[in-house]
Amino acid sequence: MATKNVWIAGLVPPVMLAVLLLTAASPRVKANDAANAEVKIDNFSFGPQSVTVPVGATVTWTNRDDIPHTVVSTEGVFKSKVRDTDEKFSYTFAKAGTYPYYCTIHPKMTGQIVVQ
Amino acid sequence: MANNKQDLIDQNLQDLNNDGVDRRGFLKCMAWAGTGLVWTMSGGIPVSRAFAKGYGKDAAKSGDFTFVQISDSHIGFNKPANPDVTATLQTAINKINAMQHKPDFIIHTGDLSQLSKPSEFDTLDQVLKGASPKQIYFVPGEHDMLSDNGDEYLQRYGKGTKGTGWYSFDQKGVHFVGLVNVANLKAGGMGSLGQDQLEWLENDLKGRSASTPVVLFAHIPLWTIYPDWGWGTDDSEQALSYVKRFGSVTVLNGHIHQIMQKVEGKVSFHTAMSTAFPQPAPGSAPSAGPMKVPAEQLQQVLGITDVNYVVSGRSLAVVDSPLGASSPLASGKETEW
Numbered sequence: 001m002a003t004k005n006v007w008i009a010g011l012v013p014p015v016m017l018a019v020l021l022l023t024a025a026s027p028r029v030k031a032n033d034a035a036n037a038e039v040k041i042d043n044f045s046f047g048p049q050s051v052t053v054p055v056g057a058t059v060t061w062t063n064r065d066d067i068p069h070t071v072v073s074t075e076g077v078f079k080s081k082v083r084d085t086d087e088k089f090s091y092t093f094a095k096a097g098t099y100p101y102y103c104t105i106h107p108k109m110t111g112q113i114v115v116q
Numbered sequence: 117m118a119n120n121k122q123d124l125i126d127q128n129l130q131d132l133n134n135d136g137v138d139r140r141g142f143l144k145c146m147a148w149a150g151t152g153l154v155w156t157m158s159g160g161i162p163v164s165r166a167f168a169k170g171y172g173k174d175a176a177k178s179g180d181f182t183f184v185q186i187s188d189s190h191i192g193f194n195k196p197a198n199p200d201v202t203a204t205l206q207t208a209i210n211k212i213n214a215m216q217h218k219p220d221f222i223i224h225t226g227d228l229s230q231l232s233k234p235s236e237f238d239t240l241d242q243v244l245k246g247a248s249p250k251q252i253y254f255v256p257g258e259h260d261m262l263s264d265n266g267d268e269y270l271q272r273y274g275k276g277t278k279g280t281g282w283y284s285f286d287q288k289g290v291h292f293v294g295l296v297n298v299a300n301l302k303a304g305g306m307g308s309l310g311q312d313q314l315e316w317l318e319n320d321l322k323g324r325s326a327s328t329p330v331v332l333f334a335h336i337p338l339w340t341i342y343p344d345w346g347w348g349t350d351d352s353e354q355a356l357s358y359v360k361r362f363g364s365v366t367v368l369n370g371h372i373h374q375i376m377q378k379v380e381g382k383v384s385f386h387t388a389m390s391t392a393f394p395q396p397a398p399g400s401a402p403s404a405g406p407m408k409v410p411a412e413q414l415q416q417v418l419g420i421t422d423v424n425y426v427v428s429g430r431s432l433a434v435v436d437s438p439l440g441a442s443s444p445l446a447s448g449k450e451t452e453w
Binding site for chain 1: 195197230231232258259262263301302303304305306343344345346402403404405406
């Protein structure tokens with residue numbers, strides 16, 4: 001019974017993903033997609049450390065370490081919850097500017113997002 | 117590993133040679149390669165007790181006592197470096213319960229949990245309940261302060277403490293201070309005590325006799341071990357300036373999941389092994405992440421620290437023992453410097 005429920009629930013995301021992928025294929029959305037950026041957390045560092053994106057872009061951080069991290073704006077603009085292994089955090093930047101951030105658990109880990 | 121240990125010993129020798137202290141009259145240091153390190157510190161009189169022969173029989177003078185330091189239990193961690201951290205904590209507690217001389221209390225130097233979850237703290241409490249010493253003193257690690265500014269930790273373990281969980285207490289003439297250097301960390305920095313805590317510490321130590329042995333304990337090392345990995349405390353120097361006038365100061369830390377020690381003047385620094393997983397030697401890996409070792413080797417790189425206070429000479433002796441050894445010095449070899 002439990003297995004069946006999981007199977008049904010598991011079916012929904014692939015369907016949604018397929019719709020998203022189809023939509024992304026249209027040129028209008030593709031331009032917007034390219035503006036988004038990914039930051040990977042590996043070996044206690046943010047990579048790339050500095051990312052430049054246009055206004056309106058969404059940046060997504062993924063923690064790929066065995067240890068939890070946070071993504072917190074030094075100036076209080078955004079603040080993730082604790083992100084354990086493979087957990088993500090996204091923020092959409094509505095205004096131009098430079099946004100320094102760090103991991104509040106391991107403050108030696110710093111990065112910045114430049115929004116133009 | 118052996119090379120790193122040798123480097124550490126060399127570094128310690130360097131420190132000893134440069135501190136201007138007559139080390140023969142002050143310190144006797146013994147290292148047992150492979151299993152751990154024992155050192156004996158004395159405010160004036162070197163103590164050359166052979167700890168392997170057992171502390172309890174001839175040393176149980178009134179006033180002497182023993183406590184055990186455990187650290188970095190990371191309850192909730194379940195990755196390949198150690199998929200069962202609850203079991204290894206239990207092994208550590210069994211080891212403490214089997215000690216010939218029953219410790220007066222336990223100090224846990226932080227990272228009790230992996231993610232500050234109530235269920236993780238519950239599991240920890242459950243295991244610690246089985247420890248024969250009923251008194252356990254805690255300081256938080258950064259992993260214990262992840263929810264609501266550390267409220268979960270403070271509600272459980274911070275009763276009667278100040279600020280983010282700092283406090284002091286006295287045990288048979290020794291003054292113990294638990295410090296918190298994992299709260300309100302600043303971007304780009306290392307551990308931090310903060311102005312409020314430093315002022316409290318200065319007042320706490322004021323008026324105490326310089327002959328009082330002092331033990332400071334905190335999660336992140338109070339000396340700079342490796343700044344690139346944040347293994348140090350930005351404002352530790354100010355804290356240490358308050359203890360300079362004391363004849364015997366022992367600083368116990370965790371956080372780096374391996375044994376490191378240093379002697380500077382009358383201050384002895386010591387970090388403990390984790391009960392959960394090892395971390396690499398400074399700079400020996402791309403990051404400070406958990407170090408994976410073959411399962412059969414895990415218990416050799418986890419452990420506990422046993423501290424004996426001997427009232428004559430007001431000395432503290434620190435003995436590290438891996439979980440996998442039947443006695444602290446079972447397969448060791450003695451070296452002196």
